[in-house]
Amino acid sequence: MNSATSAPPARQGTPAAAAAQAAAFEPGRSSQAPGAAARAAALVDAATAEAYARDGAVCLRGLLTPSELALLRAGLDANLAAPSPRTIVASRPDDPGFFIEDFCNWREIAPYRELIFGSALAAVAARLMQSGTARLYHDHMLTKEPGTRQPTPWHQDQPYYNVDGLQNVSFWIPADPVSRAATLEFAAGTHRGPWLMPRTFMTNEARWFPEGSLAELPDIEATRGRADAPHPIIGWALEPGDAVAFHMLTLHATGGVEPGRRRRVFSVRFLGDDMRHAPRRWKTSPEFPGLADELPAGAPLDHPLFPLLWKGADDAAGAPV
Numbered sequence: 001m002n003s004a005t006s007a008p009p010a011r012q013g014t015p016a017a018a019a020a021q022a023a024a025f026e027p028g029r030s031s032q033a034p035g036a037a038a039r040a041a042a043l044v045d046a047a048t049a050e051a052y053a054r055d056g057a058v059c060l061r062g063l064l065t066p067s068e069l070a071l072l073r074a075g076l077d078a079n080l081a082a083p084s085p086r087t088i089v090a091s092r093p094d095d096p097g098f099f100i101e102d103f104c105n106w107r108e109i110a111p112y113r114e115l116i117f118g119s120a121l122a123a124v125a126a127r128l129m130q131s132g133t134a135r136l137y138h139d140h141m142l143t144k145e146p147g148t149r150q151p152t153p154w155h156q157d158q159p160y161y162n163v164d165g166l167q168n169v170s171f172w173i174p175a176d177p178v179s180r181a182a183t184l185e186f187a188a189g190t191h192r193g194p195w196l197m198p199r200t201f202m203t204n205e206a207r208w209f210p211e212g213s214l215a216e217l218p219d220i221e222a223t224r225g226r227a228d229a230p231h232p233i234i235g236w237a238l239e240p241g242d243a244v245a246f247h248m249l250t251l252h253a254t255g256g257v258e259p260g261r262r263r264r265v266f267s268v269r270f271l272g273d274d275m276r277h278a279p280r281r282w283k284t285s286p287e288f289p290g291l292a293d294e295l296p297a298g299a300p301l302d303h304p305l306f307p308l309l310w311k312g313a314d315d316a317a318g319a320p321v
């Protein structure tokens with residue numbers, strides 16, 4: 001998502017520098033984290049995989065272990081103490097709270113990296129995507145401080161991204177308890193398409209596509225709670241360690257957060273076998289400056305910025321579902 005009220009500053013460094021930095025983590029790191037296949041098999045049984053394919057969103061209870069949750073919190077602390085140049089403030093100046101986002105920090109923030117490389121996230125992603133491989137796309141921190149009113153309106157993520165394809169997943173992982181009222185909600189089944197007109201969150205102006213060139217968002221709220229809703233709204237209250245997983249085309253939204261309740265979230269996004277580089281004419285969120293010069297349109301995202309973190313093992317537990 002991109003709810004920026006202010007444009008992010010230019011990304012520091014070149015893709016080549018970033019690639020060199022990323023490569024430092026590559027040798028000997030197949031990222032087949034010990035036990036990941038078994039944990040993924042336990043978290044994503046056949047019913048969960050089916051629900052993901054049907055609805056484009058599922059709840060995963062206990063996705064993170066307590067030590068992984070500690071890494072997440074350490075990463076968030078470091079990130080919030082020293083936001084990157086990519087940070088954006090996504091709430092209005094008169095909002096009683098504060099909504100801050102940051103992107104693509106796994107190379108700089110060691111606890112984020114350890115969490116992403118050392119957990120079962122990639123293996124879980126592969127099972128949900130029904131993909132033999134899982135490649136990291138990017139990480140995205142979204143923190144709403146207590147009392148933040150700024151909602152995140154219904155939107156699809158993929159129009160903001162530089163990737164095409166169907167096998168993808170984002171994990172939305174809160175570090176704080178999230179009530180049913182403040183959780184991320186999904187319009188079930190919208191991941192099957194079509195692409196819907198992206199609009200600015202503040203002013204509702206069409207973005208990148210000329211008015212009328214894409215279908216408009218259906219009025220998801222109009223059928224909230226109705227048995228005949230074409231796209232039922234689904235969502236779950238979450239405890240720290242739980243997460244929701246959703247497709248990059250699934251319409252999703254959240255409200256603000258209650259006074260006295262902080263909501264720190266880390267979204268980690270993965271790409272499966274069929275995902276391809278799709279340089280856009282518009283500024284993507286996040287941006288990957290210079291990448292279009294290194295990776296042709298239509299190519300797999302085989303680049304150190306997007307490390308391959310999972311390759312289906314020979315054993316049944318590691319194989320794609």
Ligand SMILES: O=C(O)CCC(=O)C(=O)O
Nearest residue numbers: 001142152157172254267
């Ligand atoms: O956390 C939020 O407010 C929105 C999350 C979102 O849109 C995303 O992770 O793609």
